[in-house]
Amino acid sequence: MAARKVATAADARALVEERGLAHVKVAVTDIDGVLRGKYMSREKFFSALDGGFGFCDVVLGWDSNDQLYDNVDYTGWHTAYPDAPVTVAVETCRDVPMEGDMLLFLGDFAGPAEAICPRGLLKRVIERARGMGYEPSAAFEYEFFLFDETPHSIREKGYRDLRPITPGFFGYSMLRSSVWAEFYRELLDVAERMDFPIEGLHTETGPGVLEAAITVDKALEAADKATLFKSFTKIVAQRNNLMATFMAKWSPDWPGQSGHLHLSLKGTDGKPAFHDKGEEHAISRTMRHFIGGQQKLMPELLAMVAPSVNAYTRLIPGFWAPTSASWGVENRTTALRAIPGSAKSQRVEYRVAAADGNPYLVMAAALASGLWGIENEVEPEAACKGSAYDRTFPPRLQLPRTLFEAARRLRKSKPARALFGDAFVDHYAATREWEEREFRKHVTDWELARYFEII
Incomplete structure (x- = not known):
């Protein structure tokens, strides 16, 4: 068998x-x-x-x-x-x-x-979807950096002067992927054999950075695949005397690493619920309300999808990451990207999530907020056209700027408590407050360089 x-x-x-x-x-x-x-x-x-x-x-x-x-x-x-x-x-x-x-x-x-339990939480959200007559499908895509380092060498170097496997930019490079073909081949093979198949794997812009798109599946299975992908990508790398990182941002010189999530719903009849050819961009009423819920609750649930202190260094203008709870059609500067297409391919891309997110919690937050939008018939704000970085959004769409602020927003969120339960919200918010407190115990290199002599 x-x-x-x-x-x-x-x-x-x-x-x-x-x-x-x-x-x-x-x-x-x-x-x-x-x-x-x-x-x-x-x-x-x-x-x-x-x-x-x-x-x-x-x-x-x-x-x-x-x-x-x-x-x-x-x-x-x-x-x-x-x-x-x-x-x-x-x-x-x-x-x-x-x-x-x-x-x-x-x-x-x-x-x-x-x-x-993160996996248990997602299972409950999926049951909520099914109770509403929907079956969610999803797929994650991750950016990650590869280094010519080992767990010992990075510690010996104090995490400084690390050597990426390749220099320069070289996005979508056939040169880089062919030179490192053995590693690519092994990762693709492990992914197939462990059933988190990768439908696309390529270099991104930056030294040693790759992007992998995991094949779509039902929501729980997709989160399982993402969790296994992150762990076994690190395992394959370390077995080859390399290291992979899924930090949201490891260097101030390069864009952060995303963990984008693509989501769609099917009805009980098996037909896609997001597609209506009679509407503009074929965005159905269900899809519109799904986006509306995601947009409205994003500031309150951000701690679930940006779970580390480091994640908030990624959410800055001009680095391919959103800075507000915005949405647009085929717009990669917004937090939510509506992707029109055929009935089969129409979906929402939840772009605010970083690579360091727990896949089960990212999925739970993105899916539950969309379902909440459908239940409450939430209309989204006007779609953003052009660069979202050039727009000024109202306070209700502004995202928390720190993990501590995001944790407090989650703790106070009535929709979060209704969707996930008091036990989860209280526990998870406390863990994020702890994470921020741990960070504040440390003196950074930036502080030393800025204050040591001159103050």
């Missing part, structure tokens, strides 16, 4: 036995979208298929640097970090090409932890 044919617990058992595996890999995602997992013995895995298994809930109570939050209620020293129940999502079974016959399964937190 092929790994991607696994649909039931019985299928999973049969495949593990067929391959004679003594262990499999299981993983969950933390709040930041980092895969956290382990090898699990066959006996333990078979037991988990029936009754789930326990995973230390600290992975929902620490940051991306394994530092413990001191400002959340769900878990902490006050609860003594017990195990949280996890169920195996057997349908996520994948081959792990670099480990022979090894299999990987994703899991979902259950019990009280389900309320703040």
Whole structure:
């Protein structure tokens, strides 16, 4: 049986036995979208298929640097970090090409932890869509930089003077992709074998920067694919003595790295809900209200799609990233790009998201706000024509300028609480406030250069 044919617990058992595996890999995602997992013995895995298994809930109570939050209620020293129940999502079974016959399964937190589990949150948003008569489809595209460095060398250099794999600009370069053909080929092969197929891979503008577009799928599956893509791109790179980064912006000299999300809806009849050939640009009433909801709630939900301090250095004029909750038709200067086309291809591109976002939370925010717009028949502002950077937008469309401001906007958002629940909003907002507080403990190179001598 092929790994991607696994649909039931019985299928999973049969495949593990067929391959004679003594262990499999299981993983969950933390709040930041980092895969956290382990090898699990066959006996333990078979037991988990029936009754789930326990995973230390600290992975929902620490940051991306394994530092413990001191400002959340769900878990902490006050609860003594017990195990949280996890169920195996057997349908996520994948081959792990670099480990022979090894299999990987994703899991979902259950019990009280389900309320703040990123994958669980997206599943609830998708159920909301289905309750409204829609099936969402989506696809992520990511920009990432590749460096001729290792985890040891970047630390020895203090993250300075890093060497990208190629110099110069060279966007869409056949020269660069052909010289590095072996790496491209391996990444494309791993993506195919692990079922996050890449439909487009090319150099972007900048030294060592690539862009990959992941093939469209149903919303949950698309987020799974994006999560696996980010992790295994890093794995393929490091196995080749290279490093990939998905930081929103690693250098002030180059544009930031996007994690754009393309979204569309189908109705219960299977027909695309965003296309109406009788309307301007074929934008249906449903699509218009979907855009309206995304636009109106974007300032309140920005912390979910721009989750790091670094992400806000990307949202500046002139660097291919939006600076306001704007929208336009085929406009790459706006936060929302309506892409007209055939009934099959018509969609909305959620361009505000950066590469460092947790795919499950980015999808949840973009989808839930659109559904909210449909439910409330929210009309979008007038579409932006020309450069959004040359426009002055009203305060209601201005995006938060810092992570702390974005976290406070999320915490106070009544729609966010209605869409995601108090438990998630309170926990997630606290984690972003923590992240900003951690940043403020440090003295930057800019501060030293500016103030050390002259002040």
